[in-house]
Amino acid sequence: MDIATQSIDGGFAEPVFNAQAVFRAIMDAMARPGFVQALPQLARPPAPLSATAGAVALSLCDNDTPLWLDPPLQAEASVKAWLGFHSGVPLANTPADAHFALIANPKEMAALDGFAQGTQEYPDRSTTLILLVDDLASGPSLLLEGPGIEKTSMIAPPGMPRHFVEQWKQNNQRFPRGVDIILAAPGSLACLPRTTRIKSMEA
Amino acid sequence: MNAQSTDIATYNFAYLDEQTKRMIRRAILKGIAIPGYQVPFASREMPMPYGWGTGGVQVTASIIGPDDVLKVIDQGADDTTNAVSIRAFFKKVAKVDVTTETAKATIIQTRHRIPEQPLTAGQVLVFQVPIPEPLRFLEPRETETRKMHALEEYGLMHVKLYEDIAKHGRIATTYAYPVKVEGRYVMDPSPTPKFDNPKMHRSPALQLFGAGREKRIYAVPPFTEVVSLDFEDHPFEVQTFDQPCALCGAENVYLDEVILDDHGGHMFVCSDTDHCEKRRADGHHGHLAPETHSASGKMEPAE
Numbered sequence: 001m002d003i004a005t006q007s008i009d010g011g012f013a014e015p016v017f018n019a020q021a022v023f024r025a026i027m028d029a030m031a032r033p034g035f036v037q038a039l040p041q042l043a044r045p046p047a048p049l050s051a052t053a054g055a056v057a058l059s060l061c062d063n064d065t066p067l068w069l070d071p072p073l074q075a076e077a078s079v080k081a082w083l084g085f086h087s088g089v090p091l092a093n094t095p096a097d098a099h100f101a102l103i104a105n106p107k108e109m110a111a112l113d114g115f116a117q118g119t120q121e122y123p124d125r126s127t128t129l130i131l132l133v134d135d136l137a138s139g140p141s142l143l144l145e146g147p148g149i150e151k152t153s154m155i156a157p158p159g160m161p162r163h164f165v166e167q168w169k170q171n172n173q174r175f176p177r178g179v180d181i182i183l184a185a186p187g188s189l190a191c192l193p194r195t196t197r198i199k200s201m202e203a
Numbered sequence: 204m205n206a207q208s209t210d211i212a213t214y215n216f217a218y219l220d221e222q223t224k225r226m227i228r229r230a231i232l233k234g235i236a237i238p239g240y241q242v243p244f245a246s247r248e249m250p251m252p253y254g255w256g257t258g259g260v261q262v263t264a265s266i267i268g269p270d271d272v273l274k275v276i277d278q279g280a281d282d283t284t285n286a287v288s289i290r291a292f293f294k295k296v297a298k299v300d301v302t303t304e305t306a307k308a309t310i311i312q313t314r315h316r317i318p319e320q321p322l323t324a325g326q327v328l329v330f331q332v333p334i335p336e337p338l339r340f341l342e343p344r345e346t347e348t349r350k351m352h353a354l355e356e357y358g359l360m361h362v363k364l365y366e367d368i369a370k371h372g373r374i375a376t377t378y379a380y381p382v383k384v385e386g387r388y389v390m391d392p393s394p395t396p397k398f399d400n401p402k403m404h405r406s407p408a409l410q411l412f413g414a415g416r417e418k419r420i421y422a423v424p425p426f427t428e429v430v431s432l433d434f435e436d437h438p439f440e441v442q443t444f445d446q447p448c449a450l451c452g453a454e455n456v457y458l459d460e461v462i463l464d465d466h467g468g469h470m471f472v473c474s475d476t477d478h479c480e481k482r483r484a485d486g487h488h489g490h491l492a493p494e495t496h497s498a499s500g501k502m503e504p505a506e
Binding site: 015016017019020021023024026027028030031032059060061062064065099119120121122123124126128147148149150175176180193194195 | 353424
C-alpha cells in the first residue's frame with residue numbers, strides 16, 4: 001500500500017462518537033490513575049503507531065496542538081501523513097514545544113524534564129505524553145497513590161523509560177508543573193497524571 | 204444516524220463543533236491532572252445568556268455521549284427554569300436520556316447544590332460557576348491572583364475570614380466558601396452553600412467546574428482532599444436547621460424557605476427535590492405533608 005492510501009485509511013469510522021468514546025476513556029483513566037480502561041479498536045494507523053495511541057491522538061490533537069514524535073515514529077513518513085490527514089496536527093520541532101508527544105519506544109525516550117513543564121502561573125502549558133506499551137500488567141509493578149485513588153492502585157507496564165520511578169518522583173516535586181502520561185496498550189489505556197505518586201516498585 | 208442526516212439543518216451532536224469539544228476536553232484533562240487549578244479555555248457563546256450555565260453546558264456537551272443519562276439541577280431542584288431548559292437543550296441536541304433520579308444519572312449538571320444522596324464512582328458532577336477565582340473580590344487583577352496561586356500565597360483569604368470573625372464573631376461566609384484542594388490550590392466550590400463542602404471531600408464522583416463568561420475550567424478528581432479553610436479556634440461548621448423538612452421530615456439536609464401566604468406563613472422544605480420525593484414515596488411525612496394538605500388548601504380562599 002502506498003503512503004497516500006495508508007494515510008487516508010484507518011481514521012475514525014464515526015468521528016464524533018468515536019472521539020467522544022475515546023475521550024471519555026481517557027478522562028476516566030485520568031480521574032482514576034492506574035485504573036485500566038478498555039478501549040475497542042477504533043482507529044487503524046500505520047505501524048509502529050498502535051491503534052490505541054492513534055485513537056488517543058485523533059481524539060485530542062488538532063491544528064492547535066503541536067505534536068512531538070519520538071525517532072521510531074519520526075522515521076515513518078506514513079505515520080506523519082496519517083496523523084496529518086486525520087487531525088491536521090503540526091509536528092513540534094523540539095519536545096519542549098510539544099502539547100502532546102507520541103512515544104513508540106518509551107525505553108529509549110528523552111528525559112521527562114525535556115518536555116514542556118508549564119510555568120508556575122500556567123502549569124497547564126505542559127506536554128501530555130502518550131506512551132505506547134505492550135500491555136499494562138507484565139512489567140514491574142508500580143504501586144500508585146494520590147488524587148483519584150481511594151487507597152492504592154497497581155499497574156505494571158513493561159518497557160518504561162530508564163530510571164522511571166526516580167524521574168517520576170522529580171516530576172511530582174515540580175508540581176504544579178510537570179508532565180502527564182497516557183499509557184496506550186492494545187485494547188486498553190491507563191493514565192498517570194502529575195499528582196500520582198509511585199509508592200514502590202517491585203522488581 | 205440516518206434520521207439525523209435527513210434533517211435539513213441539524214446541529215453537531217451535543218451542539219458544539221468537534222474542534223471546540225477537543226479544546227474543552229484538553230482543558231478538562233489538565234484540570235483533572237492539576238486539581239483545583241483554573242485552566243483557561245476558549246469559551247464559546249452558547250444559545251443562552253452568560254450566568255445561565257454556559258460554562259457547565261460546554262463541559263457537559265464535551266463529555267456527554269449517546270449512552271449517558273443526564274440530570275440537571277438548579278438549587279437542588281429538577282423542576283426550575285434553568286434545570287428544565289438545560290435538560291431540554293441536551294434532549295434536543297444530544298438525544299440523550301434524561302432523569303431526575305440522582306442514582307440513575309451518569310452526568311449531573313448542577314447549579315449551586317450537590318445532591319443529598321451520596322454520589323457513586325463513575326458519576327460526573329458538572330458545576331456551573333459564575334466567578335471561578337476565589338481571590339477575585341480580594342484582588343481584582345488577574346495577573347496578581349495568578350501570581351498568588353503560583354506562589355501559593357493565600358494569606359489574603361485567611362485575612363478575609365479573620366475579618367469575618369472580627370466583625371461578626373464567626374466566619375460569616377455561607378456560600379462559595381473557599382476550600383483547599385489536595386493541600387495546594389485554594390478553590391471556589393462555586394456558590395454552593397457551605398453545607399455541601401464536606402460532600403466534595405474524597406467524593407467517589409469526578410467533579411468538573413465550568414465558568415463560561417470567565418473562561419475557566421477546573422476539576423476535583425475522585426477521592427481528593429477538599430478542606431474548607433478555617434482557624435483552629437474557629438473550625439469550619441456547616442449550617443444546621445432547627446426543624447426537619449416540612450414535607451418529608453428529613454433531617455440533616457439543606458432546606459429552602461418557602462413563603463406560604465402574605466401573613467408570614469412559611470415552611471422549610473428540602474432543596475433537593477428528588478431526595479424529598481423519594482423519601483415521601485418511601486412513606487416519610489413531614490408536618491405539612493399531603494395529609495395535612497387540606498389545611499393549606501383552606502388557606503387559599505382567604506387570600
